Amino acid sequence: MAKANSKQRFDDVRAVAQALRPSYPVYCLRPDLLAETARRFISVFPGTVLYAVKCNPHPLVLDVLYKAGIRHFDTASLPEIAQICETYPEAHAYFMHPVKGRAVITSAYSVYGIRHFVVDHESELTKVVDETGGEDLVIVVRVRTPTAAHTLYDLSSKFGATPSEAAALMRAAHERGCKVGLAFHVGSQCIDPSSYGTALALVGETIEMAGIKPVCLDVGGGFPAAYVGRSVPPLEDFMTEIRNGLKRLTLDPTVDILAEPGRALVADACSLLTQVQLRKDDRLYLNDGIYGSLSEMMQVDVRQPVRVIRLSGSVSQDLQPFVLNGPTCDSLDVLPGTFDLPADVREGDWIEIDQVGAYSNALATRFNGFFPETFVEVHDAPPAAAAA
Numbered sequence: 003m004a005k006a007n008s009k010q011r012f013d014d015v016r017a018v019a020q021a022l023r024p025s026y027p028v029y030c031l032r033p034d035l036l037a038e039t040a041r042r043f044i045s046v047f048p049g050t051v052l053y054a055v056k057c058n059p060h061p062l063v064l065d066v067l068y069k070a071g072i073r074h075f076d077t078a079s080l081p082e083i084a085q086i087c088e089t090y091p092e093a094h095a096y097f098m099h100p101v102k103g104r105a106v107i108t109s110a111y112s113v114y115g116i117r118h119f120v121v122d123h124e125s126e127l128t129k130v131v132d133e134t135g136g137e138d139l140v141i142v143v144r145v146r147t148p149t150a151a152h153t154l155y156d157l158s159s160k161f162g163a164t165p166s167e168a169a170a171l172m173r174a175a176h177e178r179g180c181k182v183g184l185a186f187h188v189g190s191q192c193i194d195p196s197s198y199g200t201a202l203a204l205v206g207e208t209i210e211m212a213g214i215k216p217v218c219l220d221v222g223g224g225f226p227a228a229y230v231g232r233s234v235p236p237l238e239d240f241m242t243e244i245r246n247g248l249k250r251l252t253l254d255p256t257v258d259i260l261a262e263p264g265r266a267l268v269a270d271a272c273s274l275l276t277q278v279q280l281r282k283d284d285r286l287y288l289n290d291g292i293y294g295s296l297s298e299m300m301q302v303d304v305r306q307p308v309r310v311i312r313l314s315g316s317v318s319q320d321l322q323p324f325v326l327n328g329p330t331c332d333s334l335d336v337l338p339g340t341f342d343l344p345a346d347v348r349e350g351d352w353i354e355i356d357q358v359g360a361y362s363n364a365l366a367t368r369f370n371g372f373f374p375e376t377f378v379e380v381h382d383a384p385p386a387a388a389a390a
Contacts, residue, residue: 291328
């Protein structure tokens, strides 16, 4: 059967299975939920919200976010910049990767009008100024933050300058005629609001050492999604910590306060419809796995709600644990742990895996020829809502 095009809309995920009978994975985007989440974040954050494109760059996702009010985007590569600037001419893209090729810098600046560039090293600052001429630049210096205990990914091991190094970079950028900003990232899926206060205190030290007031301050991403078994503080707790941290700094009233949410906006807004292609006792073989949409389950401890969809007949109310295998010939393509599913689940049933909006399609490979690419819109409540 031909794959669904990206414009198809359905009342619910069951209707997707009924209409398409898909033997391929299908991403089920809930645009209403995505728009509501984006509008809520915009309403509570004390500044400008940049969506982190790397988290999920699918055109349907970007369209929903744009219509919901997102006009600023955290981009990390020239293709991401091109996607945003060519699709949304009135949007603003920021080059937030601390390491960039010279040709890429030139194109971003001269072709797409990018003016915000993140750096964390003197050589990168020199590179950006050399390739752009330094005119009308905002050099955003990334400050390294302490490793937060309650995050999935530590994002300070690879990038970021110490406060003293960052202060020196601020002065160097200022001396070259650039406007200067500061940025940090506490780590992905951070569930400790105080991490933002700690990072803002380091920002304050940096500003004092530099003797230069930043024109923008980017508090990064890291805002969490409420995955299964993970207690997540309310979003308002993070905003309170950020507001209090900002009050302790000596900033000009005109400073731009930025944030780069990704996971917190999109994780809950998309589920994945997979099909059982074989059952061997307590092992199920699916048409998607760790080389496709589900790599995060292997990398970090993330669990998502699952439910079985069967079009003909009912499913057992008795649950038992199953091991879920991906479709490739690699024996490593097995999801960690087990999943409680109806005891009579069988070949041909579909399994909906929820909360895959973040870092799923964005990380999918073409290994073994398997590649999930079909998106549809649905308008039912996600499995996570029922599990809550």
